[in-house]
Each structure stands twice: as structure tokens, then as C-alpha cells.
Amino acid sequence: MLDINFIRENLSKIKENIKRRGEKYNSLIVDSLLQIDKEWRELKGKVDLLRHGRNEITLQITKLSKEKKDISKLIEKAKALPQEIKNSEEKLEELKKKINSILMNLPNLLHDSVPYGKDDAENKVVKSFGKKPKFKFNLLSHVDLIEKNKWVDLDRASKISGARWYFLKGELALLEQALVRYGIDFMTKKKFTLVIPPHMINRKAYEGVTDLEAFGEMLYKIEGEDLHMIATSEHPITAMYMGEVLDAKELPIKIVGYSTNFRKEAGAHGKDMKGIFRVHQFNKVEQLIFCKPEHSWKLHEELAKNSIEFFKTLGLYFRQVNVCTGDIGIVAAKKYDLEVWYPVQDAFREVVSCSNCTSYQAVRLGIKYNEDGENNYIHTLNSTLIATSRALVAILENYQQKDGSVVVPKVLRKYMNGIKIIGKFDNKNNRKKK
RNA sequence: GCCGAUGUCGCCUAAUUUGGUUGGGCAAUAGUCUCGAAAACUAUAUCUGAAAAGAUCUACAGGUUCAAAUCCUGUCAUCGGCGCCA
Numbered sequence: 455m456l457d458i459n460f461i462r463e464n465l466s467k468i469k470e471n472i473k474r475r476g477e478k479y480n481s482l483i484v485d486s487l488l489q490i491d492k493e494w495r496e497l498k499g500k501v502d503l504l505r506h507g508r509n510e511i512t513l514q515i516t517k518l519s520k521e522k523k524d525i526s527k528l529i530e531k532a533k534a535l536p537q538e539i540k541n542s543e544e545k546l547e548e549l550k551k552k553i554n555s556i557l558m559n560l561p562n563l564l565h566d567s568v569p570y571g572k573d574d575a576e577n578k579v580v581k582s583f584g585k586k587p588k589f590k591f592n593l594l595s596h597v598d599l600i601e602k603n604k605w606v607d608l609d610r611a612s613k614i615s616g617a618r619w620y621f622l623k624g625e626l627a628l629l630e631q632a633l634v635r636y637g638i639d640f641m642t643k644k645k646f647t648l649v650i651p652p653h654m655i656n657r658k659a660y661e662g663v664t665d666l667e668a669f670g671e672m673l674y675k676i677e678g679e680d681l682h683m684i685a686t687s688e689h690p691i692t693a694m695y696m697g698e699v700l701d702a703k704e705l706p707i708k709i710v711g712y713s714t715n716f717r718k719e720a721g722a723h724g725k726d727m728k729g730i731f732r733v734h735q736f737n738k739v740e741q742l743i744f745c746k747p748e749h750s751w752k753l754h755e756e757l758a759k760n761s762i763e764f765f766k767t768l769g770l771y772f773r774q775v776n777v778c779t780g781d782i783g784i785v786a787a788k789k790y791d792l793e794v795w796y797p798v799q800d801a802f803r804e805v806v807s808c809s810n811c812t813s814y815q816a817v818r819l820g821i822k823y824n825e826d827g828e829n830n831y832i833h834t835l836n837s838t839l840i841a842t843s844r845a846l847v848a849i850l851e852n853y854q855q856k857d858g859s860v861v862v863p864k865v866l867r868k869y870m871n872g873i874k875i876i877g878k879f880d881n882k883n884n885r886k887k888k
Numbered sequence: 889g890c891c892g893a894u895g896u897c898g899c900c901u902a903a904u905u906u907g908g909u910u911g912g913g914c915a916a917u918a919g920u921c922u923c924g925a926a927a928a929c930u931a932u933a934u935c936u937g938a939a940a941a942g943a944u945c946u947a948c949a950g951g952u953u954c955a956a957a958u959c960c961u962g963u964c965a966u967c968g969g970c971g972c973c974a
Contacts, residue, residue, distance in 0.1 A: 494936095495936065498935075498936050498937095498943085499942090499943095501936095501943080502943040502944090505943055506943070508954080508955085509943090509955090511955090512908075512954055513955090515954060516909070516955075517908090528954075529954050530954090531954085532954035532955080533953095533954060535954070536953085536954080680963095701917095824917080826917085827919090829933090
């Protein structure tokens, strides 16, 4: 959400930004926003005046009653006030709601370096890393690999839970845990603090971090409770500081979040139906930073660098893209995606999303920092380090061997008790010798 | 889950019985003063307003009332007891 004061002072900038984002948004909405805001402020003045009148008269009543004088006339006069005030307050509230709903849908100001483009096809490749792998045999899809090796049981999961749910089994489940532990170690070595958040949060917190109306179809709601399953650890961890004023000395706060994530994937009918590429539940290690505005652009690059470095160590072929205006969404001011090469799908697919949200989330959540007696909104940043289901698919596709086994990336072996290869043929060199 | 108590500024606390528009202590930060420090003094949240000023804030949301920290209802949280449980 943008700060209304900021909009008032930077009208042309805001409109330009909306135009740059294309047809999805209409810059005229800003004019009507300011018009309603003006009405609101005028009415606020009137309501405050009415309230002042009430305060005055009750003060007099208090005074007179202490002097034991007759107050019946004053009370008679005062009786009309509450209704009058209430009527105006209701109008005021209505206007405020209108203002808020417009503000909620206004997109963040984009950074100058965000490329113009209609959709994800026009994201700009920044750089590629690693080498495109070559194979001298016919590749199996990850769906075939998990089936042959009995690493995932989709049938039984569908029996008890439904489509897009899965049992992760045996060596692949170990590999999943290895990825998580490696990811967490990787970040804590960089002085990020590990945080494991609640996996369910209430409505108020969720409204702070995302547009519940739009995201409603992504989130699982607990029946009869004011609770939603989290779609990413970013949500509870960002909402954690809701309504707080942080000390500038504590900033930047660097957190590595870990949680299981739950997503309905309601809008994805038919997409990626097979295997575990797109599922209702997966684990994710996430980087988060809360910082002063003047540091956020440098830290954004740092987050991207961390994720790049991490994927390099996994030995995958991938590229960094600068997400274009048509694909970036309303929250981020700039977003890098990392896309890994999936040889079977013959495509790059998104595995990391690294955003500088500037003050957009902070305004909505009311997170400020205090420096020299002055309060200002902080900046929030987040970046995937690793999301397990997609990373597992990437490893399966890229590290598979002719016999259907899969080589474990070197950096993960120490988290796998030294196992070098997982797969149906038990390799004698595969176990760590004691 | 049941029963009971409690919730006041960053922390502590008084005012709740009997509704009258808050008060005190400590700490922190900034400023004034100072060669420097200590002490002392001033300031400290949010909203509207050019300003003067005004409005709002006693866990949260409602209600009663001219007026609510105080009375009523609901919710949440904390503590204690019982129950259940990895």
C-alpha cells in the first residue's frame, strides 16, 4: 500500500508509474482517490468539531454537578449530540473504507530498472549461470523417476487427501531434508537468524501481508476458526512486526524463515498436473530483510546474490531474470526471478522470486523505525532460497543417469550420510565406509 | 476443554467499590545547559490542520450514558486450579 501523503505529494510520479504498468491499471483512479480523500478530510474536521462540542458540554456538566447546580437543561441539550455525531462518523467511516480499498489496489512505485513488457515472456534475462547439461541417453521425466524408484506415492495421497498431495518417501524424502538443512546452514553462516513461524495466522495478520480477496483462492481457511494456513513463511514473519516501531539500531533485521507452505492452486487447473512440480504443500527456506529505506536496493542485490550462489553450488543451469512491468504484481518495486533449466520440460521454470517491496508492506502493516526521534516506514525484502518440491524436480531431471538412478549434488552429500547416488540400483560405492 | 482471577504509556503503579474526562514512579531517546559529564529542565503515540487548535488512544470489538479505565456483552491474551495430551 502506498502512503496517502506520499501520493498527494507525488501525483505525477504515481500516474506515470501506473501508465508504465499497462492496461491493467487506470491512472484516473488516483484523481478520484484524491477527491474522496479531500472529502474525508473535510468531514473529519466537522466530526472533530462535533466531538469537541460534546466534550465541552460534558465538561460543563461535570463542573456544574460538582458545584451542585442544576444540570437538567444542559443534559437536555446534550442528548441530541450523540446521534448527530454518530451519523457523521458513519459517513466518515464509509469514505475511509473507499479510500482504503483504492489504496489496497494501487500498485507500488516501480524502480527505474524494471523493464517494460506485457507478460512473463518479456522478462529480461540478466545473466545465465552454469552450463546447459547434455545427455547421451533418453531422459525420464521426474514423474517417471519418482514412480520407478517409489519415491513418491501420489495414488495413496489422493485417496486420503486428493489431487496435488503426495507422500514423499525414502531417499527422496531424505534428499528433501538435506536441501532444507543445507539451505538453513547456508543462510545462518551469513548471519541470518533462523525463524520457524506459526503455520496458521489470523485474518487481521493476513490482511496486512496480502490482499485476502485476491489471495483467498490460494489460502486454506480453517473452518470455524479465525485461522488460515500460511502460503509462505514470508507472511507470518513479515506480519510479526505489525504495528511496531523498531529501533533504527536493530536494522537491518536478517531472517531465514523455514516453514511448510500450503496453497490451494485453485487458479491452476490443468497446469503441471503430474508429479510434484506444482503441489498443495511444500517446504521452503526463505530470506527476509527489514531495513532502512536507504539500504534496501543494496540489500536486494545481496539477497539475489545469495540465491544465485546457492543454486550455483547445487550445480544447476539457471538464469536470473529482471521481471517486467506486466508480470511483477502490485507489491514489489523490483523483482528478480531465478529460473532453472528443466531438460525434460525443455524449459526454464521459476524457482526463486526475489523482491524489494520498499515500504509497500510496511505502510499496510504499520511497521516503522525510529531514528533521532523521527518515525518512518521500513522497507521489506524477501527472496526464496529454496522451495523443496521444485528443487527436487530440478535435481531429478538434471542429475539422472541412464539406469534411472540420480546423483546427489556434492554439497548435499554430507546431509545424506554420504550417499552419492540414490536410485533403484543399489550401487556398492554408494554407502559411506566406516 | 472447564472453573476462577487479571489486562492502564517501553516497565511498575494509583484511580474501578460509588461513572465526571486522569495521576505518580522508573527507564530510554532527543534537545537545552556545560569545556565535558552528572544533575536539572523540556519534549516523546496516532489523525486533521498553513498555524492556532482540535480529535483519538486505559487488551480488542460492541453496548448503556450528556459523560466509561470504571457498568454490561462478546472476543483475545496472561496467570492459577482441574481435565486431556506428544
